[in-house]
Amino acid sequence: MLNGLDIEGDSPLHRLPVRGKLVLLFVAAIGLFLVSDLRLLVPALALCAALYLSTGIGLGNALRRTRLVLFTVLILAGANYLFHSLHEAVVVFCRLSALVLLAAAVTATTGISAFMDEITRLLTPLERFGFVRAADVSLAVGLVIRFVPEIFARYQDIADAHRARGLPVRPLTTLVPLIILTLKDADTIAMAIDARGFRRH
Structure with missing residues (x-):
């Protein structure tokens, strides 16, 4: 089998604790779905793309990892254009693409075992109930x-x-x-x- 999705590096996201990354992803997801202003969504998309590339993954590898998901996002945006409006389509594209790129950045900078350990710690209180x-x-x-x-x-x-x-x-x-x-x-x-x-x- 292949190696995981994480890559070696020393970017700020690599140095951020796993819990901080999960909190960042959670807060960003909520924020992106609460905002519909393109003046905020377009810079957010650019920021997430820059954060993803800052991991040292390389443009070609970054596109290979996300192209299928981004293609799905593009289809959803096209459906919104047909049934709603161009503005709604661009909003959906920016919102979902930003979330995909941020999630990919978190995945690229975190090992699987670290993910599993942190999730176990976070869910242990719920297990007690x-x-x-x-x-x-x-x-x-x-x-x-x-x-x-x-x-x-x-x-x-x-x-x-x-x-x-x-x-x-x-x-x-x-x-x-x-x-x-x-x-x-x-x-x-x-x-x-x-x-x-x-x-x-």
């Missing part, structure tokens, strides 16, 4: 982060296989095998987790 199992939630988050690059790699392999056979790369012909392979991996991992006794249920 029986609301959640902190270890299960942190494990789920860690697996999601861990498998993002693996899913991207599988998609690239499927697309390359199509090109090698002279077939056009279409969404339906690539997404269906990608979903099947991902579900198979999920079943394998779930069985491995249960076999090692990580979950009580």
Whole structure:
């Protein structure tokens, strides 16, 4: 399997504690969805992009990591343009793109184990009241982060296989095998987790 999404570096975001990053992401998400003024959203998008690039990830790698999500954001913005207005479409694009880039920056500067440890600590008070199992939630988050690059790699392999056979790369012909392979991996991992006794249920 591939390495995680985090990269080595010494940027301000690398030095920020994990809890601070999660709080920053949470506050930014709330703020972005409370604001509809493009005079604030456009600079926020530029700031998030600059913060993401400041991690030392490089422009090409940054685009590869976020292009699929940003393409989805672009589709949503297009739908808002068709059913609402140009202003609403630009607002949606700036809002969601800024959040995606900030989340990508946080992910690029934080190791999976650090994420899992911090989430476990944050959810431990809720576990005492029986609301959640902190270890299960942190494990789920860690697996999601861990498998993002693996899913991207599988998609690239499927697309390359199509090109090698002279077939056009279409969404339906690539997404269906990608979903099947991902579900198979999920079943394998779930069985491995249960076999090692990580979950009580």
